[in-house]
Amino acid sequence: DVKVTQSSRYLVKRTGEKVFLECVQDMDHENMFWYRQDPGLGLRLIYFSYDVKMKEKGDIPEGYSVSREKKERFSLILESASTNQTSMYLCATNHGFLNSPLHFGNGTRLTVT
Amino acid sequence: DQQVKQNSPSLSVQEGRISILNCDYTNSMFDYFLWYKKYPAEGPTFLISISSIKDKNEDGRFTVFLNKSAKHLSLHIVPSQPGDSAVYFCAASVTGNTGKLIFGQGTTLQVKP
Numbered sequence: 001d002v003k004v005t006q007s008s009r010y011l012v013k014r015t016g017e018k019v020f021l022e023c024v025q026d027m028d029h030e031n032m033f034w035y036r037q038d039p040g041l042g043l044r045l046i047y048f049s050y051d052v053k054m055k056e057k058g059d060i061p062e063g064y065s066v067s068r069e070k071k072e073r074f075s076l077i078l079e080s081a082s083t084n085q086t087s088m089y090l091c092a093t094n095h096g097f098l099n100s101p102l103h104f105g106n107g108t109r110l111t112v113t
Numbered sequence: 114d115q116q117v118k119q120n121s122p123s124l125s126v127q128e129g130r131i132s133i134l135n136c137d138y139t140n141s142m143f144d145y146f147l148w149y150k151k152y153p154a155e156g157p158t159f160l161i162s163i164s165s166i167k168d169k170n171e172d173g174r175f176t177v178f179l180n181k182s183a184k185h186l187s188l189h190i191v192p193s194q195p196g197d198s199a200v201y202f203c204a205a206s207v208t209g210n211t212g213k214l215i216f217g218q219g220t221t222l223q224v225k226p
Contacts, residue, residue, distance in 0.1 A: 033213075107155075
């Protein structure tokens with residue numbers, strides 16, 4: 001069974017801080033994704049990666065960056081946290097084949113004060 | 114601009130009855146559709162999917178119907194069980210853009226015993 005682990009369940013950070021959200025998967029999946037979930041908006045794609053050292057912007061990349069130095073690990077970075085980045089952040093992975101379903105981690109609830 | 118819409122934020126049904134969750138989309142390029150279920154404090158889990166070459170896909174108690182001309186899909190759960198109480202997200206993608214999903218806002222289903 002696929003396990004997608006997000007390092008923190010809850011995080012509270014101050015405005016302007018640099019924030020790292022970590023995600024690790026144990027199933028050798030090629031693809032990794034970062035989504036954020038907000039009430040009334042559903043899930044929105046921030047960044048994704050189809051391979052090590054590769055990254056592509058999703059639908060809402062502004063204010064974020066990512067790093068994928070190893071196949072199993074995908075980090076989301078908030079360079080200077082702002083209050084509008086308070087959200088639930090969800091990491092997901094899948095295989096590279098067509099229409100492979102996403103497997104999600106349990107999420108990190110980030111509050112920026 | 115919400116390309117995938119779930120216009121009912123919540124739905125309440127009696128145990129044993131049918132639950133029908135609806136989803137509309139605007140982008141005619143979408144050709145693959147999925148439903149995810151999310152319990153509190155957990156990540157979304159994949160439930161069922163349908164390709165645009167079909168108009169129905171069934172998996173046990175869950176059936177998804179696709180009406181391409183109306184750009185509408187629905188998820189039927191028969192019979193509904195209390196354990197089905199969760200938030201249900203509809204998602205859409207273009208084949209080949211694996212993992213790059215556009216999600217609806219979600220519908221909270223409550224199944225009463």
